[in-house]
Amino acid sequence: MANSEVPGCCPHDCQDGCSWVAHVEDGQVTKVVGNKQHLFTRGILCAKINDYQTRAYAPDRLLHPLRRTGAKGSGEFERISWDEAIHEIAAEFGNIIDDWGSEALMPLHDMGSAGALQRRALMRLFHHIGASRLHGSLCGQSGNTVAAEGHPISFDPETIANSECILLWGANLLSTAHHHWHFCLEARKARSAKIISIDPRRTRTAAKCDEHIPIRPGTDAFLAAGIANVLVEDGIADFEYARSAADDLDAYLEEIQAWTPDRVGEITGVAPDDVVRIARVYGAARPGTLRVGIGPQQSRFGDVFVKSLSALAILSGHWRLPGGGLSIEGYPTFDNTAPECPELSPEGTRSLHRGQLGQILTSLDLDPPIKGLMVWGHNPVVNQIDAETVRHGLCRNDLFTVVIEHFMTDTARHADIVLPSTTQLEHFDVQGSWGQCYVGLNKPAIPPMGEAKPHTEILRHLASKMGLDEPALFADDETTARSCLPDGFDWETLNRQGWLYAPQPRRDPASMGGTLKMSTALDGPEDIDVSDLFPDGRLRLLTVKPHYLLNSTFANMPRQAGQQGIPTFEMNPADAANLGLQDGDRVVAHNGKGTLPAILRVTDTVVRGTTVLEGKFWWTADKDGSPVSNRLAESNWTDGGQPTFNDIFVKVTAAN
Numbered sequence: 001m002a003n004s005e006v007p008g009c010c011p012h013d014c015q016d017g018c019s020w021v022a023h024v025e026d027g028q029v030t031k032v033v034g035n036k037q038h039l040f041t042r043g044i045l046c047a048k049i050n051d052y053q054t055r056a057y058a059p060d061r062l063l064h065p066l067r068r069t070g071a072k073g074s075g076e077f078e079r080i081s082w083d084e085a086i087h088e089i090a091a092e093f094g095n096i097i098d099d100w101g102s103e104a105l106m107p108l109h110d111m112g113s114a115g116a117l118q119r120r121a122l123m124r125l126f127h128h129i130g131a132s133r134l135h136g137s138l139c140g141q142s143g144n145t146v147a148a149e150g151h152p153i154s155f156d157p158e159t160i161a162n163s164e165c166i167l168l169w170g171a172n173l174l175s176t177a178h179h180h181w182h183f184c185l186e187a188r189k190a191r192s193a194k195i196i197s198i199d200p201r202r203t204r205t206a207a208k209c210d211e212h213i214p215i216r217p218g219t220d221a222f223l224a225a226g227i228a229n230v231l232v233e234d235g236i237a238d239f240e241y242a243r244s245a246a247d248d249l250d251a252y253l254e255e256i257q258a259w260t261p262d263r264v265g266e267i268t269g270v271a272p273d274d275v276v277r278i279a280r281v282y283g284a285a286r287p288g289t290l291r292v293g294i295g296p297q298q299s300r301f302g303d304v305f306v307k308s309l310s311a312l313a314i315l316s317g318h319w320r321l322p323g324g325g326l327s328i329e330g331y332p333t334f335d336n337t338a339p340e341c342p343e344l345s346p347e348g349t350r351s352l353h354r355g356q357l358g359q360i361l362t363s364l365d366l367d368p369p370i371k372g373l374m375v376w377g378h379n380p381v382v383n384q385i386d387a388e389t390v391r392h393g394l395c396r397n398d399l400f401t402v403v404i405e406h407f408m409t410d411t412a413r414h415a416d417i418v419l420p421s422t423t424q425l426e427h428f429d430v431q432g433s434w435g436q437c438y439v440g441l442n443k444p445a446i447p448p449m450g451e452a453k454p455h456t457e458i459l460r461h462l463a464s465k466m467g468l469d470e471p472a473l474f475a476d477d478e479t480t481a482r483s484c485l486p487d488g489f490d491w492e493t494l495n496r497q498g499w500l501y502a503p504q505p506r507r508d509p510a511s512m513g514g515t516l517k518m519s520t521a522l523d524g525p526e527d528i529d530v531s532d533l534f535p536d537g538r539l540r541l542l543t544v545k546p547h548y549l550l551n552s553t554f555a556n557m558p559r560q561a562g563q564q565g566i567p568t569f570e571m572n573p574a575d576a577a578n579l580g581l582q583d584g585d586r587v588v589a590h591n592g593k594g595t596l597p598a599i600l601r602v603t604d605t606v607v608r609g610t611t612v613l614e615g616k617f618w619w620t621a622d623k624d625g626s627p628v629s630n631r632l633a634e635s636n637w638t639d640g641g642q643p644t645f646n647d648i649f650v651k652v653t654a655a656n
Contacts, residue, residue: 006445007035007498010049011118011424012550013111013139015177015330015435018045019499022053022425022445029053029425029445038499040158040179040436048550048560055406055557056423056449062405063450066418072395075413082451082461085417090465092400092416093129096372102130103350104371108357110138112377112553115429115442116339116484117477118421119377121456123340125463128470132370133351136641138383139294141355142302143328145640150516151310152319152507153328156437161186162323165285166195167278169220169309171293172203175547177435180291181205187323194281198223200542201570201612202605213278214607217540217646218299218533219268223275224308225256225522226264228315230279232256237283238317245314245509245516252311252518263525267533269607283316287324295544298645303638304520311518314509322506332439332502334432338483341472355643358386358635361393376404376421376455381411382552382616385643387630388594404455407556410619420452427454430481430494437503439485441494456480539575539611541589541596541648543629546615555618567598567627569652570612576602579652589650593632597625597655611652 003025010018019038023031032052036043045052055061065085070076096104107126113119127133137144147153160166160183173181187193188210197206198213198220206212215223231237232253242249261272282288290309297306310326318324352360357380360370373394384390394401394414403415412418426449429442448454453461456477463473482491494500509516534540545551546564554560569587581587583602588595589611598613606612619626629648636644 006443008424008442008445009431009440009498010045010052011113011115011429011431011442012049012553013114014046014550015433016040016046016179017114017431017433017436017438017440018049018179019438019440020045020052024445027446029056035498037497038438039501040438042179042182044179046178047548047563048554051559053425054559056425056446058407058557060407060556061449062407062418062420063452064420065451068416072397072414073391075408077418082453085419086461086465089402089417089462093372094466096400097129100368100371103132104368105129105131106134106352106360106370106373107131108134108354108373108375108378108380110354110378110383112379113424115424115431116336117429117480118427118455120337120339121480122374122376122459124344124472125459125468127340127342127345128468128473130346130349133345133349134354135351136353136355138355138643140297140328141642142297142306142638142640145303145642146306146310150512151307152509153306153310153326154330155325155327155506156503157327157330157435158183158437159323160184160289160291160327161190162321163187163285163287163289164191164193165282165288166193167282167288167290168195168197168199168205168209169290169292170199170296171291172199172205172545174204174208176293176545180435196278196281200607200610201544204547213270213274216267216269216534216607217542217610218301220296221301221305221308221520221522222259222264223268223270224305224312225259226261226275227279227282228256228312229259230261230276231283231315234280234283236280237315241317241320241510242315242518244514245512246518247514248517248519252520255519255522258524258526267525267528267530285318287318287321288316289318289323290326292326292328295542295646297642299647300636300638300644302642302644303640304522307520308522311520314516314518319509330433330435330437331504332432332437333486333504334439334502335484336432339480344470344472353641355385355637355641356635357384358389358393361396361399362389371398372400374402374404375411379409379411379552381409381414382618382628382630385630385633385645386635387628387633389635404458419458420450422448422452422454426452428477428481430484432484437501439494439500439502441498443498534609535649538591538649538651539571539609540646541629541632541650542610542612542646543616544612544614549615552616552618555616564615567613567615567617568601569598570601570603570606570614571652572606572608572610573602573604574608575611576600581652581654586655587652588655589632589652591632591648591650593634595625596627596629596632596650598627611650
């Protein structure tokens with residue numbers, strides 16, 4: 001069998017969307033390496049996926065359809081054939097439609113696979129039959145909310161190399177989007193750019209920056225208002241630009257007037273002199289960049305935070321120049337939703353928020369209730385807010401659940417039918433990153449392992465069994481992939497090299513007719529209840545994105561899990577001393593929702609009043625002792641629908 005090198009791309013929930021090359025020898029993938037020809041990946045893969053072939057060949061990989069034989073959550077299953085599995089799913093879905101109506105069925109997917117076909121194509125079936133739709137996002141909904149108001153929140157990240165000041169706000173690039181760091185270094189080299197990290201934790205990235213500004217979590221919007229206040233007071237705000245972009249500049253200026261450096265310092269923990277200095281460095285840059293992470297959005301002030309940053313980017317006038325402005329996301333010219341065929345969904349079909357799964361599955365008022373659920377690319381029992389309520393909902397005996405997976409995840413353990421999915425090395429796909437401007441094509445390097453199937457094949461099989469005749473349900477994979485691409489797109493080059501640079505036109509706030517709103521509805525300092533932000537006797541628990549895991553993905557992989565280490569709470573020495581705790585102690589975080597065990601690491605890299613857990617881990621056999629932080633999260637959301645994962649308050653005590 002001839003050896004080969006097969007182009008592909010990483011499918012996971014990361015802004016880098018790396019291009020890779022799979023090396024195949026005698027029908028086996030021996031290694032996966034970064035594509036050296038790709039101008040963004042530059043031949044480098046991250047610590048999460050640089051041995052991706054081990055995922056395909058993992059001994060605990062799901063390779064056959066399974067039917068539950070024990071209680072939900074027990075993990076007790078029997079092997080069945082594909083024909084049996086598809087027949088049972090089609091019959092159950094048909095019965096649910098007959099008894100409860102189509103909206104009693106719900107699909108649930110997320111970024112476990114970011115490929116347009118693997119993530120989106122199955123939605124064609126659910127749209128066609130009139131199942132409940134989904135909207136919203138778990139991670140970046142605050143950014144999406146502000147973008148929906150017309151505010152640009154993205155530009156080509158490669159242009160950051162033009163910046164003279166980069167504020168990395170809650171963005172640990174070296175662990176979550178490390179190719180973006182390259183362009184920060186280019187700016188430092190070519191433009192003498194000042195790189196400043198604003199983060200409650202001195203991360204890997206913060207340690208490499210010119211400066212780290214520790215901030216109390218949940219107070220980021222107030223610092224943004226304070227920086228804007230200084231720009232105005234110093235006379236370096238670009239009022240001409242702001243008036244060309246927004247029609248409420250005066251209201252915004254009145255809003256930030258009270259947010260003086262002194263008042264900002266009282267609430268954020270950032271020294272007033274630092275507020276002034278950061279503002280002046282940022283204001284004087286030509287241009288300045290706000291490069292923002294997901295974490296600061298995940299508190300009750302998340303929507304206001306993003307709106308405050310957009311207003312700051314407009315007020316400063318940095319959008320005038322390439323590389324300036326606000327960067328939360330970044331996209332190529334690519335229609336991610338085209339494979340869903342949303343036009344197939346009947347008009348008036350209800351839409352439910354994907355971030356409110358626990359409430360959806362346990363509601364006594366939802367009419368009709370969800371009776372059938374299909375999950376793929378998502379492990380909600382770990383990753384959804386209020387995970388215990390999600391688990392409780394999945395344990396309903398009157399809920400028929402199908403999970404399509406690589407492994408027996410915590411969610412799969414609650415399924416009635418489990419279907420084995422192909423990995424990225426075994427199927428065809430196309431995708432556009434959410435953090436850069438390249439379209440990637442993924443070609444299968446090896447045939448499907450065992451009886452695993454691509455999601456498009458599952459779609460066609462199930463649609464046929466259900467007796468559906470909509471042509472879109474039976475489209476071939478290349479036709480579906482091409483639907484994502486604009487007219488005139490160079491498919492031949494994409495197909496040959498596996499990637500293509502396809503940037504969107506830069507959106508300039510000043511080109512939108514002066515209709516944007518800068519005012520943020522931010523309360524004044526006198527209206528902020530500090531005791532609510534920092535309750536006495538409790539610490540804010542932050543669950544941050546880890547270096548070796550991706551959300552809960554790879555938590556079962558020996559190499560990644562071993563390098564990530566056991567669940568550990570990071571705590572400031574002053575907090576540890578107040579609690580009578582020492583480095584290395586076995587401790588428990590607890591609140592009214594439950595308990596979470598970990599080992600304590602005492603370190604000055606986190607701000608006081610905070611404890612940090614790096615990573616999302618799977619449940620253990622001891623449910624009460626599982627290191628799943630979302631078990632302790634209340635079911636709260638911002639007005640825009642962002643789950644407030646980082647508003648968990650706990651007491652930490654020594655373990656018995």
